[in-house]
Amino acid sequence: MADRRPRGLRDLDELDAVFSALSHNTRRHILQVLHTRKGSMTAGELAACFSHSWPTTTRHLGVLVQAGLITVRPDGRERHYVLNRERLTAALDLWLPSVGLGSYRQPRPDPS
């Protein structure tokens, strides 16, 4: 069933999901690692990069997926997590102008 909330509200929720996801250092780090590895890694490879237990990493991945910052592609018994930069730029483009900063793609120098 479709989401029946008006567009604006959904945006706010999605913005909240993105910023909340980015608020934890480990999750930001996951995105970085994903980037250096060409944007796609299995859960195991990712988990091996961190000192946390594997389930802990799994949960962080879940938060990132729900925020739309990564997507998951199952392949046999592996799961490949893929970086979704567009989601990040979309969130920035949506929010930055509201604090006077121009969208990510079209920044204006702040009039200090």
Add this chain to the structure above:
Amino acid sequence: MADRRPRGLRDLDELDAVFSALSHNTRRHILQVLHTRKGSMTAGELAACFSHSWPTTTRHLGVLVQAGLITVRPDGRERHYVLNRERLTAALDLWLPSVGLGSYRQPRPDPS
């Protein structure tokens, strides 16, 4: 006494402070309101914009100040809070490149 940690570590802490501060909807909203009001407002004006109790808003302001996203200028018995956009752009410039997105001021189109 000065902070004796090496520059890189301090950056990471500051980045964490900024992203943590931005993770709460109310705090993002405070920055927006501050922007629409020319970047400077008293605590009372700010508090009046939200349905929360004044002390709750005060605490949010404290988080934003500590993250460096706003600064405070006492004036008589008022306190003027001032938007600090530079801090935000600095955080973006520091972090975005690490996930393949070009700094805020010099974005490259993501190579989708």
Add this chain to the structure above:
DNA sequence: GTATTGTTTAGCGAGTTCGCTAAGTGTAGT
């Protein structure tokens, strides 16, 4: 089938966050 490998789910405990109300601090006005 059974075992093994890759990964998630369940559930717990410590710590943090975020709302509140009540009390405190400091400046200005009379």
Add this chain to the structure above:
DNA sequence: ACTACACTTAGCGAACTCGCTAAACAATAC
């Protein structure tokens, strides 16, 4: 001095977060 105003600090409770371990699941290998 005393009152009023602007604002913060203290402290509480409910909810959430984040780490863990143990158990479950799902796909491949034997």
